Amino acid sequence: MRIMTFNIRFLNAEDGPNHWEFRKELVLEVVWSYLPDLVACQEVTIPQLDYLTAHLRGYEPFIQHRDIDPTCQYPTIFYRPETMAAGAGHEFWLSETPEVHRSKSWGSAFPRMITYGLFRERQRDLWFYFGDTHLDHISAPAREQGALMLRDLFQRLAQPAVLAGDFNDLPTSPVHATLTGAGSPFRDTWQLAQQPEVGVSTQHRFDGKFFGGRIDWILITAPFRLKKAQIITYNQADRYPSDHFPYCVDLKY
Numbered sequence: 001m002r003i004m005t006f007n008i009r010f011l012n013a014e015d016g017p018n019h020w021e022f023r024k025e026l027v028l029e030v031v032w033s034y035l036p037d038l039v040a041c042q043e044v045t046i047p048q049l050d051y052l053t054a055h056l057r058g059y060e061p062f063i064q065h066r067d068i069d070p071t072c073q074y075p076t077i078f079y080r081p082e083t084m085a086a087g088a089g090h091e092f093w094l095s096e097t098p099e100v101h102r103s104k105s106w107g108s109a110f111p112r113m114i115t116y117g118l119f120r121e122r123q124r125d126l127w128f129y130f131g132d133t134h135l136d137h138i139s140a141p142a143r144e145q146g147a148l149m150l151r152d153l154f155q156r157l158a159q160p161a162v163l164a165g166d167f168n169d170l171p172t173s174p175v176h177a178t179l180t181g182a183g184s185p186f187r188d189t190w191q192l193a194q195q196p197e198v199g200v201s202t203q204h205r206f207d208g209k210f211f212g213g214r215i216d217w218i219l220i221t222a223p224f225r226l227k228k229a230q231i232i233t234y235n236q237a238d239r240y241p242s243d244h245f246p247y248c249v250d251l252k253y
Helices: 013-018 020-034 046-055 140-157 174-180
Strands: 002-007 038-044 074-079 084-093 113-121 128-134 161-166 216-220 225-231 247-252
Touching: 002 020, 002 128, 002 161, 002 216, 013 020, 020 046, 038 046, 038 128, 038 161, 046 074, 074 084, 074 113, 074 128, 113 140, 128 140, 140 161, 140 174, 174 216, 216 225, 216 247
Parallel strands: 002 038, 128 161
Antiparallel strands: 002 247, 038 074, 084 113, 113 128, 161 216, 225 247
């Protein structure tokens, strides 16, 4: 089973030559090139959701549980119906009032969310949770409290799980320790692959040059085991689909 997390960069009028209109087809192409069974996208605005729903052939958005607000950027799951069966889903805001729409706490610059649902490979019996999140880029307390909420959620669900997203923090952070340390069922796939951290990043400035470190993670619980992990630097003539590199893993169980 192949999983991808991909911050596609929101539709920003100030992006000039890197505006969504000039890179939306590259987003399609990188997904089709790697054919993940599940994709956790972040920063998805409604025009981007509409475009991907219409044009990302072979994939469906997992949004039946969502009341769509055109003012929001959403973490959004896409899945391949050919290979994956989808069950129930839910989402809530990472705040002190998680069921209050667009709520935020702890100095968060923006409302932040976890969206998740049950999935099963069509040829397998195991149902598992797949979660997609995006923690705040400004407030460290908001990231840390959000990480606690995520850890507590998946402990309560008590099912096999994969959690993917843009955590806006480094593997040396309290956020990472909360989600992968003692008391958490999750392990970091990049670390399981025994890959280096120095000189590695999932961010760039639309130029393909690493900066800022590895902030996009895919975390797994038992019985999932890692086969392969890769940061994808896909581009066409030095044009990139986003200012984040997709991160992709192959899992076995």
